[in-house]
Amino acid sequence: MWIQGYRKYFHVFWIPFFPLWKKIYSVCSHCKGVFDKKEFKDQELTNSFEYFENNKIKIPWYHFTGIILVLSMITLIFTLSFFTK
Numbered sequence: 006m007w008i009q010g011y012r013k014y015f016h017v018f019w020i021p022f023f024p025l026w027k028k029i030y031s032v033c034s035h036c037k038g039v040f041d042k043k044e045f046k047d048q049e050l051t052n053s054f055e056y057f058e059n060n061k062i063k064i065p066w067y068h069f070t071g072i073i074l075v076l077s078m079i080t081l082i083f084t085l086s087f088f089t090k
């Protein structure tokens with residue numbers, strides 16, 4: 006049994022803009038079944054599951070690619086219009 010998680014992100018044309026919610030689930034290493042916390046009967050599993058839920062999992066920087074792109078575009082446009090006056 007291991008615990009996995011993924012994070013949804015908002016994207017425009019496949020460019021990620023900002024992260025949304027995360028989903029934690031566990032996968033059985035034997036039957037590849039996917040289980041939710043509610044289905045656990047084992048306290049140790051529930052504990053490690055809650056550890057994942059309560060601890061911030063690092064958000065990869067590329068989830069902000071869209072915001073970085075837009076901000077640098079705005080900066081570029083402002084800089085250009087300032088110098089062409």
Ligand SMILES: [Zn+2]
Nearest residue numbers: 033035036038
């Ligand atoms: Zn199983």
